Amino acid sequence: MKSRTDEPPRFAHWLLTKLHPDDTLEEVEGDLDELYTYWSARSGKTQATLRYLLNVVSVLPPFVRKREQEHKPYSNLTTAMLRNYLKIAYRTLQKHRLYSLLNIGGLAIGMACCLLIALYILDELSYDRFNPNYSRIYRVVEKQKQADGIYDVAVTPGPLAASLKKDFPEVELTTRIGRWSGLLTHGRQAIEPDKMLIVDPSFFALFDFPLLLGDVTTAFQGPDEVIFSEGMAERFYGKDWPYKHILGQLIQLNTQQTLKLVGVARNPPSRSHIQFDVLLPFKWLEKNDEWSMKWNSNSYHTYLQLRPELTNTSAGLEPFAHKIRNSLQRYINGDKTQLMLQPLSAIYLHSKFSFETDWGKRSDIVYVRIFIAVGLIVLLIAIINFINLATARASGRAKEVGVRKTIGAQQLNLIGQFLGEALLTTGLAVGLAVFLANFLVPLFNDISGKVLQLPYHLGLFWILLVGMTGVVSLLTGLYPAFILSSFRPVTALKGIVNAGKGRSFRQILVIGQFVLSVSMGIATVVIYKQLSFVQTAKLGFDKEHLIYLRLKGDLRAKAWTFKQQVEQLPGVAKASLTTSNLVGITNSAFVEWEGQAPKDEFLMTNMNIDQDFVSTVGMKVLAGRNFSAQIPSDTSGTLGAYLINETAAKRMGWTLRTALGKRIKHWGQDGLVIGVLKDFHFRPLHVAIEPFIFRYQPSNPYFNLLVKTEPGAIGQTLSRLAAVYKKNEPVSPFSYGFVNQDLDAQYKAEQRAGRIIFYFAMLAILIACLGLFGLAAFTAEQRTKEIGVRKILGASIVSLVALLSQDFLKLVLIAILVASPIAWWCMNQWLNEFAYKVTIDWWLFALAGSLAIGIALLTVSFQSIKAALMNPVKSLRSE
Amino acid sequence: MRRTYLGEFEEVVLLMVAILDGEGYGVTVSQALEEHTGRIVTFGTVHNTLIRLEEKGFVRSELGGATAERGGRRKRLFRITALGSRALQEIQQLRQDLWQLLPPNTLQLNGI
Numbered sequence: 001m002k003s004r005t006d007e008p009p010r011f012a013h014w015l016l017t018k019l020h021p022d023d024t025l026e027e028v029e030g031d032l033d034e035l036y037t038y039w040s041a042r043s044g045k046t047q048a049t050l051r052y053l054l055n056v057v058s059v060l061p062p063f064v065r066k067r068e069q070e071h072k073p074y075s076n077l078t079t080a081m082l083r084n085y086l087k088i089a090y091r092t093l094q095k096h097r098l099y100s101l102l103n104i105g106g107l108a109i110g111m112a113c114c115l116l117i118a119l120y121i122l123d124e125l126s127y128d129r130f131n132p133n134y135s136r137i138y139r140v141v142e143k144q145k146q147a148d149g150i151y152d153v154a155v156t157p158g159p160l161a162a163s164l165k166k167d168f169p170e171v172e173l174t175t176r177i178g179r180w181s182g183l184l185t186h187g188r189q190a191i192e193p194d195k196m197l198i199v200d201p202s203f204f205a206l207f208d209f210p211l212l213l214g215d216v217t218t219a220f221q222g223p224d225e226v227i228f229s230e231g232m233a234e235r236f237y238g239k240d241w242p243y244k245h246i247l248g249q250l251i252q253l254n255t256q257q258t259l260k261l262v263g264v265a266r267n268p269p270s271r272s273h274i275q276f277d278v279l280l281p282f283k284w285l286e287k288n289d290e291w292s293m294k295w296n297s298n299s300y301h302t303y304l305q306l307r308p309e310l311t312n313t314s315a316g317l318e319p320f321a322h323k324i325r326n327s328l329q330r331y332i333n334g335d336k337t338q339l340m341l342q343p344l345s346a347i348y349l350h351s352k353f354s355f356e357t358d359w360g361k362r363s364d365i366v367y368v369r370i371f372i373a374v375g376l377i378v379l380l381i382a383i384i385n386f387i388n389l390a391t392a393r394a395s396g397r398a399k400e401v402g403v404r405k406t407i408g409a410q411q412l413n414l415i416g417q418f419l420g421e422a423l424l425t426t427g428l429a430v431g432l433a434v435f436l437a438n439f440l441v442p443l444f445n446d447i448s449g450k451v452l453q454l455p456y457h458l459g460l461f462w463i464l465l466v467g468m469t470g471v472v473s474l475l476t477g478l479y480p481a482f483i484l485s486s487f488r489p490v491t492a493l494k495g496i497v498n499a500g501k502g503r504s505f506r507q508i509l510v511i512g513q514f515v516l517s518v519s520m521g522i523a524t525v526v527i528y529k530q531l532s533f534v535q536t537a538k539l540g541f542d543k544e545h546l547i548y549l550r551l552k553g554d555l556r557a558k559a560w561t562f563k564q565q566v567e568q569l570p571g572v573a574k575a576s577l578t579t580s581n582l583v584g585i586t587n588s589a590f591v592e593w594e595g596q597a598p599k600d601e602f603l604m605t606n607m608n609i610d611q612d613f614v615s616t617v618g619m620k621v622l623a624g625r626n627f628s629a630q631i632p633s634d635t636s637g638t639l640g641a642y643l644i645n646e647t648a649a650k651r652m653g654w655t656l657r658t659a660l661g662k663r664i665k666h667w668g669q670d671g672l673v674i675g676v677l678k679d680f681h682f683r684p685l686h687v688a689i690e691p692f693i694f695r696y697q698p699s700n701p702y703f704n705l706l707v708k709t710e711p712g713a714i715g716q717t718l719s720r721l722a723a724v725y726k727k728n729e730p731v732s733p734f735s736y737g738f739v740n741q742d743l744d745a746q747y748k749a750e751q752r753a754g755r756i757i758f759y760f761a762m763l764a765i766l767i768a769c770l771g772l773f774g775l776a777a778f779t780a781e782q783r784t785k786e787i788g789v790r791k792i793l794g795a796s797i798v799s800l801v802a803l804l805s806q807d808f809l810k811l812v813l814i815a816i817l818v819a820s821p822i823a824w825w826c827m828n829q830w831l832n833e834f835a836y837k838v839t840i841d842w843w844l845f846a847l848a849g850s851l852a853i854g855i856a857l858l859t860v861s862f863q864s865i866k867a868a869l870m871n872p873v874k875s876l877r878s879e
Numbered sequence: 880m881r882r883t884y885l886g887e888f889e890e891v892v893l894l895m896v897a898i899l900d901g902e903g904y905g906v907t908v909s910q911a912l913e914e915h916t917g918r919i920v921t922f923g924t925v926h927n928t929l930i931r932l933e934e935k936g937f938v939r940s941e942l943g944g945a946t947a948e949r950g951g952r953r954k955r956l957f958r959i960t961a962l963g964s965r966a967l968q969e970i971q972q973l974r975q976d977l978w979q980l981l982p983p984n985t986l987q988l989n990g991i
Contacts, residue, residue, distance in 0.1 A: 030952030031905035058923025
């Protein structure tokens with residue numbers, strides 16, 4: 001016996017046994033052992049070990065030469081073979097036109113969906129990335145701790161930006177953005193821009209908003225300057241503004257102040273969360289509003305650009321974020337508010353801030369995720385179709401497999417062949433998908449509210465298409481390829497192919513398809529039910545026939561005479577002066593009340609109204625009385641009157657009765673509660689009703705006139721209103737809105753998502769049914785003889801149809817049972833976003849389920865009836 | 880005349896197989912190579928060359944001759960075929976013919 005130490009290194013030996021070709025392993029193993037003994041005798045153990053290692057490597061692949069095998073696998077990559085494969089693939093496609101159509105069509109629809117959704121998502125994810133330094137730009141946001149909880153707030157005090165720049169060397173640049181509104185006039189042109197921002201000069205350094213006209217280095221150094229966007233320049237000066245000398249022209253702001261036009265900026269890209277028509281300098285704000293430079297002016301967005309070394313490494317940012325977190329205490333004594341950094345690229349999709357402090361373009365990452373899921377589901381359903389049809393029809397190609405194997409094809413060759421066929425089908429489907437997507441882009445843009453195009457000019461697009469073709473053809477082809485290529489030639493040629501093979505697998509896949517599509521169906525029904533609920537919900541006031549007019553310029557002073565003139569117009573039922581238009585009211589302040597416990601404080605939303613408000617909007621006084629013009633104390637400056645809502649009464653510990661006559665101090669103004677109004681929704685139905693207080697202070701400014709119109713002839717009434725408006729305020733344009741439309745617009749994101757999911761659910765069901773149709777056709781074809789025999793023995797057509805359909809219906813039923821809890825859970829998650837929501841009733845599932853069954857039945861019965869009606873003579877003739 | 884190409888190393892290995900006369904296998908061939916030519920080559924090279932020679936039909940092989948020192952594993956013993964010996968002879972013949980054509984003293988002069 002040799003001792004263990006004489007043995008060659010075990011690892012090398014193990015490698016050899018694992019990797020060396022089997023047929024020469026024995027001799028090589030022996031030879032190397034012998035050589036090892038020879039080497040260690042001649043030059044010692046270490047040398048021997050080294051040489052052994054080297055020589056083992058020399059006989060491992062790829063160095064080693066394989067002995068020619070007795071049966072060398074034929075390479076199927078010869079032109080003759082390829083031509084044969086192509087021919088067979090073409091013939092199979094041709095021979096089974098229906099199946100080919102179902103396969104290619106289903107896949108094409110699925111992939112077209114994926115393409116569109118991918119476009120949508122890429123667009124959503126690319127926001128703000130046009131800024132070259134986007135990865136270093138952060139917005140400073142606040143986490144405010146208030147008595148009733150922690151609020152995320154997107155605004156920060158005016159002096160914060162400068163202080164951060166001074167105190168933190170990590171900060172390279174800062175800029176502030178504030179919001180403003182007003183009327184711009186130039187000569188006889190008067191325009192009220194939608195999006196007017198106040199910015200620091202560094203705005204142009206931080207963000208990539210180039211000036212087409214004007215000099216960035218000098219712009220906004222002075223207070224009385226203004227910059228237009230291209231769009232605004234065009235509105236003021238016409239399309240040929242670049243040829244007019246407009247720089248330096250004087251623009252009036254609110255007819256009182258004169259600003260000099262110092263530049264025209266390129267229109268902000270649509271993929272920017274910052275959108276503007278007009279820019280004003282912060283210097284101007286500082287001159288006109290001292291408060292903006294105080295620490296308690298929490299109204300501005302603060303953006304920081306950090307030094308590159310901070311954001312190059314993932315760990316670099318953390319210490320700075322930590323340092324800055326509690327830095328507000330340095331500037332405001334005892335302020336517990338924390339400062340957070342929000343990356344620029346996250347602002348568009350990840351902004352959820354309280355008190356409407358975040359303005360500009362927003363979307364929600366949740367919907368991006370939902371769309372990704374929806375797209376993949378539709379594609380998955382299409383892929384399952386392919387797999388099902390391919391495996392079901394495998395027996396049809398069993399003979400071909402048998403012949404090929406007999407002639408010498410190996411399983412690998414066959415797998416290659418069938419994968420190639422899948423690639424061919426998928427390739428055709430991708431082509432069709434691009435065509436479809438191209439055709440559907442306008443429709444999709446309409447639904448999604450975006451302006452998307454297929455990026456044919458991008459190399460990446462084509463690479464993605466090729467990648468998708470590869471992945472999808474692998475997914476579709478792999479399983480069928482293994483099934484088909486595993487037939488044993490003897491049985492295959494004898495014609496004994498178990499058609500039932502893989503049947504339960506197919507059934508599971510069909511169930512899976514229907515689980516997905518029925519879930520989407522249920523989701524659609526729930527979303528629509530919730531949307532119609534929020535749109536028809538009783539808000540506590542009558543939103544129909546309610547118009548709001550914005551009071552601008554001189555009208556604010558002349559509000560009462562304007563109101564009187566409006567009330568006399570035909571078609572106007574009632575009118576009321578208010579501060580808000582009843583859509584998403586957010587103006588809130590702390591309140592003190594009789595019997596308040598110490599430290600018990602909360603924010604109360606408020607609105608200044610007049611005596612006609614309650615009757616104009618149709619609110620209900622539950623206790624006490626409405627404001628009255630006849631009672632002087634209602635408008636008294638020392639001890640006025642307040643109306644509160646039920647929730648407010650409850651929050652302050654009163655009942656409807658006891659609330660009356662209680663003393664409240666709100667915004668420094670004392671008053672008595674004279675009435676309690678029934679609760680009404682003043683914010684979207686996402687949030688619960690909160691305490692609300694109405695003031696009646698005619699001397700304070702009103703911003704809106706709510707007009708209740710008579711039903712019908714709204715157009716005429718509007719033109720009359722416009723005429724009265726023009727008479728009183730000739731400068732500012734007449735602007736108005738319909739309260740019900742604006743209320744509906746609050747649910748735009750949900751409506752859009754609902755529409756998209758609706759369309760994709762339809763597609764999912766359609767594709768699943770295509771697959772079902774194919775399978776039904778296949779089963780009917782397989783059972784032709786059985787049906788013939790049954791008919792001869794007296795089976796009725798109805799019983800035959802039932803026989804053929806029930807198998808599939810069973811699957812759909814199971815799918816509904818599985819889908820219901822899944823959909824219920826998912827939709828509950830979605831509904832939790834709403835404080836007021838519909839219940840998910842059992843009938844929703846019944847509805848979606850019976851729809852699915854109905855559609856499936858239609859699909860299947862077409863084939864079943866066709867089979868049942870067939871003449872048995874024909875089906876039994878050939879044997 | 881169609882002639883299968885025989886590389887230089889292949890030729891040497893083929894000669895070794897012929898010299899070893901039925902006793903040639905991986906170990907003996909590499910040892911003989913080392914001994915007679917001083918060339919140290921990896922075992923893989925010898926192994927591959929032997930396989931290639933067999934594919935070309937210059938040698939044939941059979942398994943046999945298990946010994947205890949190789950853990951009872953069989954050897955693949957190589958033997959030169961008629962084709963192999965003819966190829967060697969042809970090469971030898973060709974060289975000799977070429978030597979004949981060499982002008983006298985050329986090599987000596989160049990060698991200085």
